[in-house]
Amino acid sequence: xxxxPAAPSLIHATGGARPDFSADGPQVHSYTLDNGxxxxxxxxxRVPVATHMVWYRNxxxxxxxxxxxxxxxxxxxxxxxxxxxxxxxxxxxxSELGGQENAFTSYDYTAYxxxxxxxxxxxxxxxxxxxxxNLRLSDEVVAPERDVVLEERRMRVETDPAAQLSEAMAAxxxxxxxxGIPIIGWMHEIEALDRGHALDYYGRFYTPENAILVVAGxxxxxEVLRLADGTYGRVAPRGARPVRVRPxxxxxxxxxxxxxxxPRVEQPTLQRLYLAPSALTGPARESxxxxxxxxxxxxxxxxxxxxxxVLDKAVAVNAGAWYMASAIDDTRFALYLVPxxxxxxxxxxxxxxxxxxxxxxxxxxxxxxARAKTRLVAETVYAADSQTSLARIYGAALAIGETIxxxxxxxxxxxxxxxxxxxxxxxxxxxxxxxxxxxxxKAG
Amino acid sequence: xxxxPAAPSLIHATGGARPDFSADGPQVHSYTLDNGxxxxxxxxxRVPVATHMVWYRNxxxxxxxxxxxxxxxxxxxxxxxxxxxxxxxxxxxxSELGGQENAFTSYDYTAYxxxxxxxxxxxxxxxxxxxxxNLRLSDEVVAPERDVVLEERRMRVETDPAAQLSEAMAAxxxxxxxxGIPIIGWMHEIEALDRGHALDYYGRFYTPENAILVVAGxxxxxEVLRLADGTYGRVAPRGARPVRVRPxxxxxxxxxxxxxxxPRVEQPTLQRLYLAPSALTGPARESxxxxxxxxxxxxxxxxxxxxxxVLDKAVAVNAGAWYMASAIDDTRFALYLVPxxxxxxxxxxxxxxxxxxxxxxxxxxxxxxARAKTRLVAETVYAADSQTSLARIYGAALAIGETIxxxxxxxxxxxxxxxxxxxxxxxxxxxxxxxxxxxxxKAG
Numbered sequence: 011x012x013x014x015p016a017a018p019s020l021i022h023a024t025g026g027a028r029p030d031f032s033a034d035g036p037q038v039h040s041y042t043l044d045n046g047x048x049x050x051x052x053x054x055x056r057v058p059v060a061t062h063m064v065w066y067r068n069x070x071x072x073x074x075x076x077x078x079x080x081x082x083x084x085x086x087x088x089x090x091x092x093x094x095x096x097x098x099x100x101x102x103x104x105s106e107l108g109g110q111e112n113a114f115t116s117y118d119y120t121a122y123x124x125x126x127x128x129x130x131x132x133x134x135x136x137x138x139x140x141x142x143x144n145l146r147l148s149d150e151v152v153a154p155e156r157d158v159v160l161e162e163r164r165m166r167v168e169t170d171p172a173a174q175l176s177e178a179m180a181a182x183x184x185x186x187x188x189x190g191i192p193i194i195g196w197m198h199e200i201e202a203l204d205r206g207h208a209l210d211y212y213g214r215f216y217t218p219e220n221a222i223l224v225v226a227g228x229x230x231x232x233e234v235l236r237l238a239d240g241t242y243g244r245v246a247p248r249g250a251r252p253v254r255v256r257p258x259x260x261x262x263x264x265x266x267x268x269x270x271x272x273p274r275v276e277q278p279t280l281q282r283l284y285l286a287p288s289a290l291t292g293p294a295r296e297s298x299x300x301x302x303x304x305x306x307x308x309x310x311x312x313x314x315x316x317x318x319x320v321l322d323k324a325v326a327v328n329a330g331a332w333y334m335a336s337a338i339d340d341t342r343f344a345l346y347l348v349p350x351x352x353x354x355x356x357x358x359x360x361x362x363x364x365x366x367x368x369x370x371x372x373x374x375x376x377x378x379x380a381r382a383k384t385r386l387v388a389e390t391v392y393a394a395d396s397q398t399s400l401a402r403i404y405g406a407a408l409a410i411g412e413t414i415x416x417x418x419x420x421x422x423x424x425x426x427x428x429x430x431x432x433x434x435x436x437x438x439x440x441x442x443x444x445x446x447x448x449x450x451x452k453a454g
Numbered sequence: 455x456x457x458x459p460a461a462p463s464l465i466h467a468t469g470g471a472r473p474d475f476s477a478d479g480p481q482v483h484s485y486t487l488d489n490g491x492x493x494x495x496x497x498x499x500r501v502p503v504a505t506h507m508v509w510y511r512n513x514x515x516x517x518x519x520x521x522x523x524x525x526x527x528x529x530x531x532x533x534x535x536x537x538x539x540x541x542x543x544x545x546x547x548x549s550e551l552g553g554q555e556n557a558f559t560s561y562d563y564t565a566y567x568x569x570x571x572x573x574x575x576x577x578x579x580x581x582x583x584x585x586x587x588n589l590r591l592s593d594e595v596v597a598p599e600r601d602v603v604l605e606e607r608r609m610r611v612e613t614d615p616a617a618q619l620s621e622a623m624a625a626x627x628x629x630x631x632x633x634g635i636p637i638i639g640w641m642h643e644i645e646a647l648d649r650g651h652a653l654d655y656y657g658r659f660y661t662p663e664n665a666i667l668v669v670a671g672x673x674x675x676x677e678v679l680r681l682a683d684g685t686y687g688r689v690a691p692r693g694a695r696p697v698r699v700r701p702x703x704x705x706x707x708x709x710x711x712x713x714x715x716x717p718r719v720e721q722p723t724l725q726r727l728y729l730a731p732s733a734l735t736g737p738a739r740e741s742x743x744x745x746x747x748x749x750x751x752x753x754x755x756x757x758x759x760x761x762x763x764v765l766d767k768a769v770a771v772n773a774g775a776w777y778m779a780s781a782i783d784d785t786r787f788a789l790y791l792v793p794x795x796x797x798x799x800x801x802x803x804x805x806x807x808x809x810x811x812x813x814x815x816x817x818x819x820x821x822x823x824a825r826a827k828t829r830l831v832a833e834t835v836y837a838a839d840s841q842t843s844l845a846r847i848y849g850a851a852l853a854i855g856e857t858i859x860x861x862x863x864x865x866x867x868x869x870x871x872x873x874x875x876x877x878x879x880x881x882x883x884x885x886x887x888x889x890x891x892x893x894x895x896k897a898g
Binding site: 262 | 519520522618619621622623625626629630634635640641642643699700701702704705706707708709710711712713714715886887892
């Protein structure tokens with residue numbers, strides 16, 4: 011669904027954008043090329059630029075067992091050139107044309123995009139289609155790039171106690187499902203990645219049947235389709251879309267806690283994850299209810315948790331909630347707080363637990379619910395200014411198996427959430443046995 | 455190594471036996487049949503019986519991803535008969551001959567055995583060799599047996615809070631390695647097991663190259679070999695031993711806690727698991743040191759933890775430690791306590807933590823170390839009375855990749871452990887970030 015999660019992607023180059031959406035929704039055109047590649051066009055004529063994205067229906071959760079990190083590693087290797095275009099040529103052209111480019115790997119998908127003046131759209135397609143089929147990988151290129159990824163992991167995780175806590179919490183929440191494995195991969199498995207792994211993976215997933223082209227911008231749909239046919243349309247089909255094989259998470263039974271204490275921690279924090287249904291796994295209205303619940307409980311300084319823990323009880327300097335609805339499989343609903351100076355994590359957590367227990371009576375007033383819905387829908391309308399977000403919403407939705415109609419229906423799904431839906435969703439999902447609580451502490 | 459772990463196996467029919475070992479070690483004869491099947495004979499002439507075991511080098515940790523429980527399920531199905539011997543025929547013969555039979559599935563192996571008067575050894579071999587190659591499985595047999603396993607899981611786990619805690623702790627200790635998956639499998643995956651899974655698995659692992667025959671008893675090695683050649687020797691080889699594919703556990707970074715609260719809990723308990731090297735993964739002397747450490751800390755009422763927590767501080771009515779050395783991959787070192795009446799888990803745990811911190815000075819006196827070593831070695835000598843244990847020690851060792859020499863060397867490995875080894879092993883392994891603490895509480 012249209013809300014981007016907190017930090018599920020390894021994003022390169024630029025930061026992640028907020029999703030973009032208008033209440034009526036933009037005109038969206040969709041096609042399928044003869045080789046099975048999906049095409050989505052979102053005309054947006056405000057500026058003479060085009061956002062060109064290719065989404066692959068494979069993310070880190072599709073990494074073969076023991077080969078974690080391969081989705082992300084291949085994303086790096088996709089910049090290593092083809093027969094026709096040597097390493098760096100694509101990026102150089104984007105830059106010379108005054109454009110921007112980006113790529114990221116998430117749990118459920120991998121995507122590549124460029125934003126250029128609209129007349130260069132065909133050039134982007136030519137380059138992107140070329141590397142879908144003709145990537146050239148030698149050991150001389152693979153080994154140094156693996157060192158780059160290892161260094162990336164060292165910088166992002168090994169030296170960051172908060173990231174270590176995050177990984178340990180995910181691993182405790184998802185004991186069986188691969189969402190418990192870091193997107194970047196486990197260190198010792200990254201170390202073992204080689205050209206063979208990369209080529210196997212590339213051959214399996216980088217196919218037209220597995221890809222979605224999304225173009226947003228000052229473009230004419232028919233013209234986009236013509237360009238797509240002349241570039242992506244020439245990539246040979248493989249006959250079928252690759253199959254994702256993922257074990258399902260068992261029903262949780264035990265309340266879990268994870269603690270990291272490290273001298274480098276400047277600010278202790280408390281986090282709580284609950285195993286929650288996603289937009290795809292839950293009963294019809296539960297995911298929308300959880301979106302409203304997260305907004306109502308923890309969406310900014312007027313939210314219930316902020317008011318209760320920061321303003322009323324003064325046990326925290328920040329508190330909030332988020333929910334990652336956009337996921338193929340069961341996902342995360344999160345609470346967090348930063349304790350006030352002089353307040354222990356224990357005292358702050360007690361206040362959090364009391365606030366959660368009081369949800370039905372204390373948080374779910376009709377007026378508060380209405381405000382949360384309005385904020386949620388309005389946010390997406392405001393966000394519609396960003397063409398990248400617009401393209402991203404559709405790409406992410408299609409990549410996880412949602413439809414354009416699902417995306418367009420989202421505001422009315424949110425509006426349809428009732429107080430009863432919220433009571434039921436909170437009671438079912440925010441249960442201790444579904445939770446992992448994380449403590450980040452300064453080691454003495 | 456020769457100590458059996460606390461509860462890693464799903465044992466059917468009879469209980470698990472203590473290992474058997476004499477200081478000099480028995481005469482052990484070993485062979486390999488032409489088709490690659492290993493044969494170990496341990497003559498033991500005290501009674502005119504023979505213990506006949508076949509060990510397969512595949513356990514639950516080799517279950518394919520998403521197909522947990524298949525090793526154990528196939529163990530059940532192995533009693534469903536062949537072309538030559540209909541379901542139940544083998545068991546009926548064992549029983550008519552006054553024998554006993556047994557089978558179990560563990561993380562690293564699956565084994566089948568019978569104990570009969572020595573003159574029936576050849577009959578056992580005939581039946582066992584027959585079901586290695588000629589198992590017959592129809593949907594009519596597979597579906598009801600799956601219901602049996604589901605019911606087994608319901609009885610053992612779903613209705614037992616202690617078992618639920620146990621599963622959750624294992625899943626938190628092993629976030630990536632399959633030792634975190636229950637031997638019996640996750641409920642929803644057992645539900646999906648079918649004839650196809652069983653046949654695939656059987657075809658992959660039930661081969662002569664993957665099997666070890668162990669015969670202990672009043673037998674002549676040459677005669678055993680002749681019988682084996684005429685039965686197992688006729689099973690067609692497959693050309694190579696099947697490969698086990700297991701991801702390695704990443705280095706742990708966070709201290710974890712798991713809690714189950716349930717109205718059915720009569721007696722709260724506290725457990726602690728540490729990720730520890732096994733006899734196969736650790737540096738040469740670390741595993742032996744951990745065996746001594748477990749005995750010294752928690753091997754019965756004279757141990758350090760029992761004396762400290764039960765006798766001196768009176769915060770617990772029981773306390774102990776164990777270590778599962780026998781494992782292909784990194785394994786568990788465990789502490790546990792049962793709090794005294796009126797003592798909270800928190801107070802008891804504080805006392806446990808204080809006792810652990812004090813290990814180098816308080817627990818590692820030379821006299822205590824010597825006593826622990828003597829107890830460890832003596833235990834195995836006393837246990838040598840059991841023929842089944844004798845066979846079991848060799849079968850388990852060979853099944854995980856140890857040699858007969860490794861088993862025979864074990865007492866001297868234990869004797870060679872120094873105080874420095876113990877200090878180093880305790881410091882490295884009993885570290886908070888390697889631990890999962892489990893609380894079993896009565897729900898109010």
